[in-house]
Amino acid sequence: MRSHEKWVQGILFILATTAVLTVLAITFFIFSEGLPIMVDRGVTGFIGSTRWEPLSGSFGILGMIIGTIQITLGAIALGVPVGLACAVYLAEIADRRLEKILRPGIELLAGIPSVVYGFFGLSVVVPFLREHFPGNGFSILAGSIILAIMILPTVVNISENSIRSVPGDYRSASLALGASHWQTILRVILPAARSGIAASVILGMGRAIGETMAVIMVTGNVTKVAGSIFDPARTLTGNIAIEMGYAAGEHREALFATGVILFLIIMVLNFSTTRFSRKAGDVK
Amino acid sequence: MKPAITIKNLNFYYRQVMALKNISIDIPANRVTALIGPSGCGKSTFLRVLNRMNDLIEGTRIEGKILFNDTNIYKDMDLMKLRKKVGMVFQKPNPFPMSVYNNIAYGPRLHRKISDKELDGIVEKSLKSASLWDEVRDRMESSALGLSGGQQQRLCIARCLAVQPEVLLMDEPTSALDPVSTAKIEELVKDLRDKFAIIIVTHNMQQAGRISDYTAFFLNGEIVEYGATREIFHRPVDKRTEDYITGRFG
Amino acid sequence: MTGKNLTQSAAFLALRAAAIITLAVLFIIIIYIMSNGLRHINTSFFLQGPTSMGRDGGIAPFIVSTLYVSAVSLVIAAPVGIGSALYLSEYSKGGLPVRIIRFCTETLAGIPSIIFGLFGFVFFVVSLGMGWSVLSGGLTLACMVLPTIIKTSEEAIKTVPETYREGSMALGATKWQTIVKVVLPVSVPGIITGIILSIGRAVGETAAVILTAGSSLRAPVSITDPGRTMSVHLYVLTMEGISNEKAFATAAVLILFVLGINYAANKTATFIRRKV
Numbered sequence: 001m002r003s004h005e006k007w008v009q010g011i012l013f014i015l016a017t018t019a020v021l022t023v024l025a026i027t028f029f030i031f032s033e034g035l036p037i038m039v040d041r042g043v044t045g046f047i048g049s050t051r052w053e054p055l056s057g058s059f060g061i062l063g064m065i066i067g068t069i070q071i072t073l074g075a076i077a078l079g080v081p082v083g084l085a086c087a088v089y090l091a092e093i094a095d096r097r098l099e100k101i102l103r104p105g106i107e108l109l110a111g112i113p114s115v116v117y118g119f120f121g122l123s124v125v126v127p128f129l130r131e132h133f134p135g136n137g138f139s140i141l142a143g144s145i146i147l148a149i150m151i152l153p154t155v156v157n158i159s160e161n162s163i164r165s166v167p168g169d170y171r172s173a174s175l176a177l178g179a180s181h182w183q184t185i186l187r188v189i190l191p192a193a194r195s196g197i198a199a200s201v202i203l204g205m206g207r208a209i210g211e212t213m214a215v216i217m218v219t220g221n222v223t224k225v226a227g228s229i230f231d232p233a234r235t236l237t238g239n240i241a242i243e244m245g246y247a248a249g250e251h252r253e254a255l256f257a258t259g260v261i262l263f264l265i266i267m268v269l270n271f272s273t274t275r276f277s278r279k280a281g282d283v284k
Numbered sequence: 285m286k287p288a289i290t291i292k293n294l295n296f297y298y299r300q301v302m303a304l305k306n307i308s309i310d311i312p313a314n315r316v317t318a319l320i321g322p323s324g325c326g327k328s329t330f331l332r333v334l335n336r337m338n339d340l341i342e343g344t345r346i347e348g349k350i351l352f353n354d355t356n357i358y359k360d361m362d363l364m365k366l367r368k369k370v371g372m373v374f375q376k377p378n379p380f381p382m383s384v385y386n387n388i389a390y391g392p393r394l395h396r397k398i399s400d401k402e403l404d405g406i407v408e409k410s411l412k413s414a415s416l417w418d419e420v421r422d423r424m425e426s427s428a429l430g431l432s433g434g435q436q437q438r439l440c441i442a443r444c445l446a447v448q449p450e451v452l453l454m455d456e457p458t459s460a461l462d463p464v465s466t467a468k469i470e471e472l473v474k475d476l477r478d479k480f481a482i483i484i485v486t487h488n489m490q491q492a493g494r495i496s497d498y499t500a501f502f503l504n505g506e507i508v509e510y511g512a513t514r515e516i517f518h519r520p521v522d523k524r525t526e527d528y529i530t531g532r533f534g
Numbered sequence: 535m536t537g538k539n540l541t542q543s544a545a546f547l548a549l550r551a552a553a554i555i556t557l558a559v560l561f562i563i564i565i566y567i568m569s570n571g572l573r574h575i576n577t578s579f580f581l582q583g584p585t586s587m588g589r590d591g592g593i594a595p596f597i598v599s600t601l602y603v604s605a606v607s608l609v610i611a612a613p614v615g616i617g618s619a620l621y622l623s624e625y626s627k628g629g630l631p632v633r634i635i636r637f638c639t640e641t642l643a644g645i646p647s648i649i650f651g652l653f654g655f656v657f658f659v660v661s662l663g664m665g666w667s668v669l670s671g672g673l674t675l676a677c678m679v680l681p682t683i684i685k686t687s688e689e690a691i692k693t694v695p696e697t698y699r700e701g702s703m704a705l706g707a708t709k710w711q712t713i714v715k716v717v718l719p720v721s722v723p724g725i726i727t728g729i730i731l732s733i734g735r736a737v738g739e740t741a742a743v744i745l746t747a748g749s750s751l752r753a754p755v756s757i758t759d760p761g762r763t764m765s766v767h768l769y770v771l772t773m774e775g776i777s778n779e780k781a782f783a784t785a786a787v788l789i790l791f792v793l794g795i796n797y798a799a800n801k802t803a804t805f806i807r808r809k810v
Contacts, residue, residue: 004708004710005708005709005710008709008710009621009625011617012617012618012620012621012625013621013625015613015614015617015618015621016617016618016621016622016626016635017635018614018618018680019618019635019638019639019642019680019681019684020634020635020638022638022642022677022680023638023641023642025653025657026645026649026650026653026677029652029653029656029657029661030649030652030653030656033652033656081552082552082555082556085548085549085551085552085553086549086552086553086556088549089549089550089552089553090553093546093549093550094553098550098553098554101557102553102556102557104796104800105556105557105560106556107796107800108560108564108792108793108796109556109559109560111734111738111792111795111796112563112738112789112792113737113738113739113740113765113788113792114647114738114740114741115738115740115765115766115768115769115772115788116563116567116738116768116785116788116789117563118769118772119567119768119772119781119785120563120566120567120785122772123566124562124566149559149563152556156556180538180539180541180542181542182538182541182542182545182546183538183542186545203644206644209646210644210645210646210647210648210649211646212646212647212648212740212741213740213741213769216773217769217772217773237646237648237741240648240652241648241651241741241744244651244652244655244745255652256652256656259648259649259652262646262648262649263645263649266644266645266646266649267641269644270640270641270644274640
């Protein structure tokens, strides 16, 4: 029976390494397809130029990087306040009836496919912006609005967990000193939960940066750098998704290189989240 | 001498259970009153009635009158104001995850806009009153969580003192501490007695004997006997008190 | 006195407003799509294939593709994921291998879908020669849902009380027998919740699928045939401006599907809670 156990353990171990092998494979293939062109043309030229004209062989993704940053910042600006407020509401002052609808509601928001969000954005948000604001509606603002909705569940769930795990002792001490509930939330609980909240923001950013379909459908995908939030823009993800269908040769390599940059950005973000989670552990 | 708090016919209910029965007692100002009795007999519940911390628990109900400075604390008094005047020190020290300075400054900052200079003065005064100033004066910006258990508890006391209370409620403040820290806090209580009414719940009868002026013996939610500590310990009137003190139960 | 209470009332009002705004957004999205889409849905929508590139007809082949691709991804991801979870919670002793595995699982969870699409294209479609197919799509999706299955399965397995294991071992059972007969049965509801959530993710995925399973209009017959999933169809309909009505209808079907998945996941979650 001993060797039988060893077999089982061995098989399970191999299954467990699938995740590792997958990550390695992804890294390997993306880099091997995307690095050559960056090495050939120079990384600074690739990242530093806003000229993206595949037909003439110019591949500069700075415009896309800027577009990604603009839309992501907009999504954070809209989504984090609402998400954090919902988290505080759920953790501290929720009344039963609203909470019973809100929680499943947030789960539903998390489950809606990104293409449906994009479709909604295209059908409702873009025309609305077109009517009331300059531009034709396809814009950074449209992208930010839709992305803000999409990152809400992430921000709410992680922030709420963080707030809930603040020890009750702090709450008692604050109230016993004569603070109101709101003062306690503002001055003791939220500061104590700040690393978790920061982690939720970073994860939200990661989600926004990595989102493809919804963004393509509402931001216009123009390669010119946007001047205002009502101008269209293209993101790194959009760049890849749109042109991959017909790209060949160097063009395709450039798209993979875009993937490499995107991959690196996400990795950096993920690393900083682990940094934040470790910090939360230290405080206690 | 006018009492700090007057309690008349207090009944307290946790849902259907009557946790406190017909309590009537005057808590004297500028004295230390100890609450003794077996576990679960209502001592902590009674304490938490006095600063309305029981309001946080669902399903609690209260009957009777509790007067602080002639004001009914449940009907006519602003909750936050009450808790400033009636401070509480908990069994397990619970400093905020902030610097020593910010812990003490927390209370004063709540209630009004206050200049840095004035704040510095309040913080120093409170830490001195809590016999902690010398130990922390060089580490005011360091985290309070880095202090020892005894220091943290004295920090919590200082934090209470910073909002200038008139009454101090202490719920078994030394039960989580080592003997040396316990002795320091007992010294502190004796020093503070002249300025505040102190009510201290304790399981340690020797402690009650050492530091209190008056003692109330709680049994099954009632006050069986209340009087000067010397009298209670040497000449208890009620047999139940005598049995508890001589260790026949509890 | 009232100053503090005023601030608190205002603050709590704002918090409540945020909660209501969130719900309002959700309802607007669902109601808008359903009200515009349901009227174009009938039985033939589900049973017929598209005509004139999707301007008319139904989405039957796309439903088939969706089911096919999701099934392939689960057939691969479920055993691998549950096995990984078992290894992590029952057999491993911590230390470096476990930390690396966990780190990679977390990493996988954060990789954007378009990167999975690129990877699937280079690796499955081109290098392994599978071409645009249900197989390529399914394998790619399997990589994407693997972290979810590992995480939820591990949680489910961890909540099995230690006393159950001890009882079984004390009766002379081997570790594996204990797992199969005691641990797994008890954690099945939790594992199923994870699988249900993964189905939801797989069906809604577009970017990775479009680059690996293609967008053929015909229903796939074998695993090497290409196929267009419902999500991809919605994307194509919209971006090429083919038919607004059919787009709404497809979106409505997807929303119905999400509602169904969420309902199913909640039911299994409450089932667990009741057992505990």
